[in-house]
Amino acid sequence: MPFDSATSQGIARFAAYVCTDAGAALARSVVQHGGGDSRAVHGGGLSGAARLCADVPLALTVLAEIGNIPLDLACECVREICRTGAKLVVLGEQDDMETYRALRKAGATEYFPLPAQADDILAVHRDAPERPVVVKMPVPAPKSPSIAVMGSNGGVGASLLAQNLAFHGAAPKGANRRMALLDADLQFGSQAIDLDRDETGGLYEALVAPDRIDATFLSATMDHLTETLSLYSHQIRAGQEAQSLERGLPRIFAPLRAEFDAVITDLPRGTLFQHATLAAQLDALVLVIPAGFAGVNAASQLIDRIAAESPDLRILPVLSELRRDAGLSRKDIETTIGRPIVATLPRCDAQIARAHRAARPLIECQPRSAYAKAVAAIWAAALPIANTDDAPAKRSLMRRLFG
The missing domain is CATH 3.40.50.2300 (Response regulator)
Known part of the structure; x- marks a missing residue:
């Protein structure tokens, strides 16, 4: 037959x-x-x-x-x-x-x-002659970039930078990507507060039961700041234990990276080192350093430890001039930490104050400012433009019509 x-x-x-x-x-x-x-x-x-x-x-x-x-x-x-x-x-x-x-x-x-x-x-x-049968194996979807922002000390503007990086990534005149901003400071995280938004209780649910997270869950529990930017930011309440909840952080990155084009995380220093598997979820770490002795010393120690424990994680040092400090030169800081500074965040007290009063990111209030240019430079360093060979091929006519 x-x-x-x-x-x-x-x-x-x-x-x-x-x-x-x-x-x-x-x-x-x-x-x-x-x-x-x-x-x-x-x-x-x-x-x-x-x-x-x-x-x-x-x-x-x-x-x-x-x-x-x-x-x-x-x-x-x-x-x-x-x-x-x-x-x-x-x-x-x-x-x-x-x-x-x-x-x-x-x-x-x-x-x-x-x-x-x-x-x-x-x-x-x-x-008809037999043709070889080509069985197409499923190709795993590439992971979206995951970038964390961390300060070597408190008060250097790391949270402000994380917020503005996320808005730059989502802006039509910026990178124009679907972005997620994750506030990983469960005790004192301020992203929702700074933007005058309600906290997202869904972050607590996600950390308690990471297996529940899918596109529908994220759509229902994240705060959609714009059409292309969504936020998770929630401070724990009395009776909730931050460290136990933080154990769920590494497991929420996979669904976030599957749903969004890029993920920006506002990451406290302690959280990175208390959870060994967290670094594996990051492609790059933007380390914000003040021009002072204590800050540079802390940055040097952090870089050495991260390089030893997570050698594949790219570290991008950023000099912050947002607060008055010892005024160490960029060259001296680079020599001490052993890495080049990718950008400098200029002092801009009045502009930051106006942005905070408006509960808007600084780059929206001052899109042509030196700070906005620094944010764009940091974005370019953290997410370099892919080679044209790596760009997705244009879909065929049949696939464009039928999906």
Whole structure:
């Protein structure tokens, strides 16, 4: 019998996708004469078959009916099916050489205008040379960038920088990405307060039960500051223990990175070192350092420890002039910490005060300020532009139309 139920690879010998009564009758006749299974006849036509074959081959031989789709789309569908290695026989109402040549050029083994005979189609299956069957393995989705911002000391502007980095990433005139801002300071985190927003109790739920997190959960529990920026920020209450909740932090990054184009985390120093698996969830750490002796000393110790415990984590030192300090030079700081400074946050007391009173990020209130330029430079250092070779390929016509 020409149509055995399946190959040794688990791939069916024959499948038909029709969209008219005439096509269905012919497909059933082919199955009957070929000794196949009547369950091999499906609806959807050529376009439906192309949609279904995106991940796995449909069968060694596919019979598909064009239906009412235009010829250029039909040819795109043919190419999509033939990429799997299947032999494709196409049926249609059109009886002209242009249609025949276009479909054959796209990869179809044969084209028959309706009405056609089952024996003719069986002859194609019998006589056509075997094509290698290409089984497409699922490719894991790439993780979105995860960037943390941490101060070597308190009061150096790390939380302010995290907030402005997130807004820069989400802004149409910035990076224009779907962003998540995660306030990982469960005791004194101020992101929601600084932006005059309600705290997101959903962060507590996420940390207690990370397995529950999916796109629907995130949509329901995060505060959507803009169409492209969402926030998690919540201070614990009496009776809640921060350190036990922080154990859930490493596990919430995977769903966040799956849902958003990038994740910015406002990260306290202690939290990073109390949870060994947290560093593995970060691509880069922006370390904000004041120009003072204590701050530079703390930064040097932090860098040495991070380099020893998490050597793959990129550390991006940023000099903060937001507060008056000893005024150490950039060169001296770079020599002490052993790394170059990627940007300097300039002192801008009046601008920060206006932004805080407006409960808006500084880069929105002063988009052309020196601070805004520094934020853009830090973003570029933390998330370098991908090479064009790594950019996702443009989707085909068929995929753009059918998803």
